[in-house]
Structure formats: C-alpha cells, structure tokens
Amino acid sequence: MTGVDEQSKVITVVLVDDHSLLRESLAAVIASDPRLRVVGQASDGVEALEVVGTTRPDVVLMDVRMPRLDGLDATRRICSVPELGHTRVIVLSMFALDEYVHQALRNGASGFLLKDARPTELIDAIKRTHDAESLFAPSILTRLIESYLDTEPRQTNPGQLGTFGLTERETEVLGLVAQGLSNDEIAGRLHLAVKTVKHHMSRLLSKTSARDRAQLVIAAYDAGLVVPRTDPVRHR
Numbered sequence: 001m002t003g004v005d006e007q008s009k010v011i012t013v014v015l016v017d018d019h020s021l022l023r024e025s026l027a028a029v030i031a032s033d034p035r036l037r038v039v040g041q042a043s044d045g046v047e048a049l050e051v052v053g054t055t056r057p058d059v060v061l062m063d064v065r066m067p068r069l070d071g072l073d074a075t076r077r078i079c080s081v082p083e084l085g086h087t088r089v090i091v092l093s094m095f096a097l098d099e100y101v102h103q104a105l106r107n108g109a110s111g112f113l114l115k116d117a118r119p120t121e122l123i124d125a126i127k128r129t130h131d132a133e134s135l136f137a138p139s140i141l142t143r144l145i146e147s148y149l150d151t152e153p154r155q156t157n158p159g160q161l162g163t164f165g166l167t168e169r170e171t172e173v174l175g176l177v178a179q180g181l182s183n184d185e186i187a188g189r190l191h192l193a194v195k196t197v198k199h200h201m202s203r204l205l206s207k208t209s210a211r212d213r214a215q216l217v218i219a220a221y222d223a224g225l226v227v228p229r230t231d232p233v234r235h236r
Helices: 003-008 020-031 045-055 071-079 099-106 119-130 138-151 160-164 168-178 183-190 194-208 213-222
Strands: 011-016 036-042 059-063 088-093 111-114
Touching (some): 045 059, 071 088, 099 111, 168 213, 183 194
Parallel strands (some): 011 059
C-alpha cells in the first residue's frame, strides 16, 4: 500500500460510553472528518465487547466508569484478543493522571483523552493512535509510566527481552524509547537515519506484540531495561 493510499484510508471507530448524549456528540465530531467513520456504539463494557468483536474497528474510544463491565476490564479483554490486534483503545477520562489511566495503559490502551478535549484534538488523537503514535510527547509518556511504577509493585523479568528475540541494536533503541527520546533524537544519538530508526520501531512493535510506543515503554520497564528515577514524580 502506498503512502497516499494509507493517508486516504478510512479509520473506523467505535464509541463506548454510558451517556448517549456524549456518544452522539463524539459521533458528530468524528463525522466532520471524511477520513473517520463511526461503525458502532456501546453503552457499557459488555456491549462494547460484542460491538468491537463484530465491527473490528481501528480505534475504540472507551469510557472508564460504566455499568456491568467497566472500561478497564473491557480494554483488557479487547487487547487480549489476537483477532483484534489492529484495534487500538483510547481511554476517555475526566482527569489527566489518575489511577484509572495508569491501569488502562497496563491493560493495553494506547493512551487517553480528556472528555473536554477540543474537536480538533479528538480527531488528531484518533488519527495518531491509528498510526501507532503515542498521544503524549515522548518525555511526558515516560514520566506518566514512571508515576504508575511509583505506585505499583514491579515484577521485572530481565530475561524477557531474550524471549522477544531482539537484536543488540533493537534493544538499544528500545532503551532510548523508554528514556523518552523521540525518533529524531534516537537517530542523532545512534548516528542513524530517521528512516532506519522507524524501521527498528516497526520491528520492535512486531516482536514485542506492542500496539504502540506506550506499550513499548512498559515492556522496557518490565524487562528491567530502564530503572525509574529515584526522585518522586510530581504532577501539578
């Protein structure tokens, strides 16, 4: 598929929230962009599993607090289904850094979006998530995951990287990703072309079965590749 084809590809979206008014508002925003299309809606986690399993969307916008099955468990179940490997979840949250967001990342979500985000931010988030990009600047992503690690017991597995079959260079790139470096910064640090770094990123995503940069950072920490800072992470 050419770059032009990829850019013109329609991105399918499923909306999950127990408030119908919010779902309709999100649907209206998404409909304003010709590259995006809502293919399903759900009012709780149980319904979400059914709708996502049937429509197999590219992106799911997932609320957290819902009846029957909350968004955290629904995210975990969706992200554990091999047939939905291309589906990425964005958690909708009222707060930028709460425990729900941290757990959502651990459960496989690609990022989060505040419910009061502007329409342009929503559309950009869907497109970036579909393209396997993080919704955060690399340095912010690292601090976000560190804040999670500060509050959760870690069970690191130093031998985990070996099970992924990473090359020495891929391990090096992964370590720099976990330190918060962008692709351009990694290229400069390793004296590589940005295109080469992107190739390594693609290989890392494939080998670790990570959906995006956020999941790569978590994999690096779980493998003990990067040690969190000893100073506490403070959020304003």
